[in-house]
Amino acid sequence: MESAPKQHPNKGKAIWEVLLVSTKLGLTSFGGPIAHLGYFHHEYIHKRKWLDEKSYADLVALCQFLPGPASSQVGIGIGTLRAGLLGGAAAWLGFTMPSILILLFFSLVMKTIDVSNSGWIHGLKIVAVAIVAQAIFGMGKKLASTKSTATIAIAAASITLVWQAVFSQVLIIVLAGLLGVWAFKTASAQETSHIQVNVHRYLAIACLLSYVLLLFLLPILNGLGHSPLLALFDSFYRVGSLVFGGGHVVLPLLEREMVPQGWTSKEVFLAGYGAAQAVPGPLFTFATYLGAMFSGIKGAIVGTLAIFLPAYLLIVGALPFWNALRSNPSIQGALVSINAAVVGILLAALYNPLWTTAILHTSDFIVALLLFGLLVFWKLPPWIIVLLGAAAGEAISYL
Template sequence: MNTDRSLKSFMEILLVSTRLGFTSFGGPVAHLGYFHEEYVRRRKWMDERSYADLVALCQFLPGPASSQVGMGIGIVRGGILGGILAFIGFTLPSVIALILFALVLQGLDVSDAGWIHGLKIVAVAVVAHAILGMAKKLTPDLNRKSIALFALVSTLIWQTAYAQIGLILLAAIIGFLLYQQHESKDDSIISVPVSRTVATICLTVFFSLLVVLPLLSELSSISWIAMFDSFYRSGALVFGGGHVVLPLLEREFVPTGWLSEEAFLAGYGAAQAVPGPLFTFAAYLGAVISGWKGGLLATVAIFLPAFLLVVGTLPFWDSLRRNPKIKGALMGVNAAVVGILIAAFYHPIFTSSIFTPIDFAFAAVLFSMLVYWKLPPWIIVVTGAIGGWLMTYL
């Protein structure tokens, strides 16, 4: 009976994450909106506070934050296997699409297609909905509204990953000072079915690979090891999401002759057109270099650091976040995350999607369909793609 329940739970994680993998367009901030809608609002797999704290944790960690949040939800729901299934479901659709593009359609330019513009407008509606919900919960008083405003303004003025990390640390200190005696009625607990021993092993493996892989690459002439090393380091040493990893990947593979600048840019255009995490751009690069096997190897290598870090930190995270002083710091961090998300909503999501009054009107329609008519997200995605295509004829 328990086995049947576990199998059903694993299948549910895989199916739900796969559907999100097919429909989650718009980049990491939009993905957090889709996750919030599906996992928190609809399925109640995690409460608002736990989700916000998980997002805050993943903002601290290097790697693709939205993918790490998805992995974390899978781990909380079904242990390490649940995290793996959540990762596979969310990532595989775009991995397959980009490998196929690398093998067959390298000359096709889809970056200016009307339906892609429609999907960008979908992201505007989804992110606006997520931010409104999170702001209501996470910035209820003037102090936290002020922290969010400061984070918003600072993020727009200094648009670097390091500025974002500094803001989060500063918000943690401010929250610690302001709310260390705060009595919270929300005692939600994230139950993580992973032991601290396993977590420690994962953290050890993460740091060991950072040291061992470059040495193996230097000592060996095997191209697969060098390729794995390059993708692993790119995934382990980047803060700020997929767009930040692109310069790292270009430095690793274009000057060294693995692939041409033209092939690199063609893949980047294709990566913008597919759902799921932008880190799956690695699948395209790997497939150009070494076929479909190279695409799969690159995908595993670039996401492995993120997975090891999430498994390694989650078992310690719950006890830390329930400490009253740490709780105060998290309240400050969560308020700052709201400001950072609003900044990301404006640039690049709004500025790269809304160019005309018709675009804004269409975004308002999609927002209403999602928020007031309560239609499923996949209907919003399909409507956005069709509407974007039709708008090219106006």
Template sequence: MHQIKKNKSYKSLIEILLVSTRLGLTSFGGPIAHLGYFHEEYVRRRKWIDEKNYADLVALCQFLPGPASSQVGIGIGVMRAGVLGGITSFIGFTLPSVIFLILFAVLLHGLDLGETGWIHGLKIVAVAVVAQAILGMGKNLTPDLKRKAIALFAMVGTLLWQDAFFQVGVILISALLGFFLYKQHSEREQPKMDFPISRGCAVFCLTVFLGLLILLPILKELTDLHWIAMFDSFYRSGSLVFGGGHVVLPLLEREFVPTGWLDKESFLAGYGATQAVPGPLFTFAAYLGTVMNGWQGGLLATIAIFLPAFLLIVGALPFWDTLRRDPKLKGALMGVNAAVVGLLISAFYQPIWTSSILSSLDFAFAAILFSMLVYWKLPPWVIVITGAIGGTLMSLI
């Protein structure tokens, strides 16, 4: 019996690794687009998590600092196979872009990837993927006029004031609106989210997160070790970022350019390359670490910037499931989920639409990709390959 359980566990881990690696190789377009890819793969195709629980997980990750899409992936991995599942999901989704960026820093420094046709094609793929996610989540999470109004408020607010902390404020206001509007709302009992993590383990993770945040700057001052200073800078950046990968750019620039660890041209070249690879934008740290200290520095920087996100999501999950099932908080969560739809629409316009749809030809190609995904039900990797080829051909016209 024990052997059967062990084999099942290994099988789950291998399955998580294969699926997350494929997502890591094909998920272009930034954090909001990643949520669209996850929704298609984990909710619609594999049914590893239902629509409601996925929305709740996304809502939690919007509250936490760090890369929201990576935390959603880790959370789904944890649901499937515990902490090891979360680690496996993280490795699969993150490692492809880490390898690309380390190789770029070592071998291809100075190559301009930002304006190539296939990159533009992949940006148009992100338009189709996010549009599909908005349709699916909007239908389920904003079924009545009150929630549609909350989504509209979130969309308009974040379009007019594009600030990460304002985004957190919008989510908090939406939670408050939901709490008062849906106090008397009766809904069928939500299915329990199965997170095989004890509260003791969760408390340990949260303690380690806070401990490192306090201890690393002290160690940095007490020692002259370059590795500790570097780990501290990346860990602090990963701990203090709300709003995803684009927001981490100014933080990292302040940490490393004025101090002379690398020049501004190298910094911007790496940021351009990061836009050209799939997976989370936080893997920009792999490029920076490699430029500063070789491939070992790249791996250290990657671990340091993602470690806070991992500790926070594993630490929050066991408590989150209890809180979200509390009748008093269900209304607040309904408001937050409606706000998430508004945030998706806002991000769909800026930066995804504005940086991708530059002509009527781009719009026509986006419509074709959207139809392939939504109506013909083709898998996302087919859409990605079609987007890359189409973008290359359009650049020749």
């Protein structure tokens, strides 16, 4: 059965409407990707009825299947279905711009202070420990709860910790996918339904080819040239292309790109990650902060565009082919194994760099434990956890 999204009769007005609504969501959507999907459902489906319930569920499933920031891709998908390609771009711009501007401002603050001995900066690093532990707790129950998937997660964590190379995590994800095709290929495919998409298949194929070509050509161009911004674009595009499992997984991939090369210090990196938890919108705008710390406003623009470009190319390219993709048992099996490996990669990041950098004394562990409890069991929003963690870090510095 084919489900047609509700389209606006005037394309120009539709794009403007998408921009306004997505900006409202970008200003108010706190709490991470799962919370974002709830905000989207209320605004786009319940209130405005741009899609029906089944179409929205199918779109969410597609974006969970693809690498990249799932909530941003859902927004891009809804904008594309509502107002075409420019509608998708408007949805991304509105949803991400508030977070971009806040983190850009934070980067300017960070450049004017000495972070090495700041108590509140240490508190933000403890916050990062608690939030990533919460992500692992939730993802592990869902994605690595069987003997087989838990074994894959443990193996991925161990290999990641032992093999500290830039491409190690990429190779782990690829190997996990190949293992999943063999080990989980009998996994039942989800029920399929059709979403009517006004994106021509030729354009979709062009987007997918562009995604692949950039992934392979950018490292070559970077090797031939000597441009720091091209190197940044290459690194962030690769990260955006290979992040499975949600925004938190961007942490270990970006850390491998930034810290070993000396582009930023662990302290500056983790402080920004902690601050990114306090702002609305997608966690991927952490790249804005890192780009700004690397090369000012130009670096912020390059880093932001590079990390989100794969998400746009993939969602536009995949929408017309979604039904065939999700009914393929081999692809479903690969995804099962990849998701388990992602849990392991995130578990390794919880130890190094987070734990080894933030948990230096008993008091640090106590604060992390309390923040974790407030997140998981008391369900406090992340922005409150960030404020509490920064205050606790400052208090510890006086002990």
